[in-house]
Amino acid sequence: DTAVSQTPKYLVTQMGNDKSIKCEQNLGHDTMYWYKQDSKKFLKIMFSYNNKELIINETVPNRFSPKSPDKAHLNLHINSLELGDSAVYFCASSQVLAGGSDTQYFGPGTRLTVL
Amino acid sequence: AQTVTQSQPEMSVQEAETVTLSCTYDTSENNYYLFWYKQPPSRQMILVIRQEAYKQQNATENRFSVNFQKAAKSFSLKISDSQLGDTAMYFCAFPSGGGADGLTFGKGTHLIIQP
Numbered sequence: 339d340t341a342v343s344q345t346p347k348y349l350v351t352q353m354g355n356d357k358s359i360k361c362e363q364n365l366g367h368d369t370m371y372w373y374k375q376d377s378k379k380f381l382k383i384m385f386s387y388n389n390k391e392l393i394i395n396e397t398v399p400n401r402f403s404p405k406s407p408d409k410a411h412l413n414l415h416i417n418s419l420e421l422g423d424s425a426v427y428f429c430a431s432s433q434v435l436a437g438g439s440d441t442q443y444f445g446p447g448t449r450l451t452v453l
Numbered sequence: 454a455q456t457v458t459q460s461q462p463e464m465s466v467q468e469a470e471t472v473t474l475s476c477t478y479d480t481s482e483n484n485y486y487l488f489w490y491k492q493p494p495s496r497q498m499i500l501v502i503r504q505e506a507y508k509q510q511n512a513t514e515n516r517f518s519v520n521f522q523k524a525a526k527s528f529s530l531k532i533s534d535s536q537l538g539d540t541a542m543y544f545c546a547f548p549s550g551g552g553a554d555g556l557t558f559g560k561g562t563h564l565i566i567q568p
Contacts, residue, residue: 379542379561382558386554386555393554396555442488442556444498444499446497447496
């Protein structure tokens with residue numbers, strides 16, 4: 339069984355379009371995340387959701403909006419796509435413990451290409 | 454702000470050799486977790502090893518071990534008897550803050566195992 343799944347794995351679209359990426363985890367974790375990996379492989383946190391509440395938003399443009407219908411799902415909606423949004427987007431989940439976040443488990447990633 | 458530094462952009466070793474990847478970090482926290490993730494060409498993010506800062510003993514997982522020096526804020530990864538399948542990007546990661554703030558990643562080390 340896949341622990342963290344994302345759909346689609348590849349997404350090619352035109353500038354200006356709106357798109358969504360879906361994420362689901364079956365690990366029973368209480369926190370989910372979205373990361374962006376740029377062309378130089380640098381990974382950066384975008385959002386985290388804990389018990390359906392947004393915890394952080396790391397200077398991400400408001401064209402990006404995370405939506406969590408329940409604890410097991412965290413979707414990413416992107417409006418008015420720009421060329422610079424081309425990247426690999428990873429969903430992850432973890433259980434938050436007293437010493438901080440425990441191991442994060444990652445989805446397979448979604449490669450977004452904006453033309 | 455937490456920072457994670459990986460000073461080796463790329464390393465290449467022969468199969469069966471031992472290789473050490475370095476990582477340093479900066480934090481004011483006292484209790485935390487540290488992680489090494491592997492990203493092979495398939496782009497899946499795979500946990501290699503995890504260290505709890507309050508534990509004196511270095512973590513070990515089969516051929517993978519860490520040298521954790523809390524005072525020096527150093528967290529290096531040693532791979533023994535390297536195999537062709539170890540070829541991948543390796544990322545050191547550290548919690549961005551307390552609780553559910555996600556991980557701060559280093560820029561990664563591209564490890565190439567030569568036959």
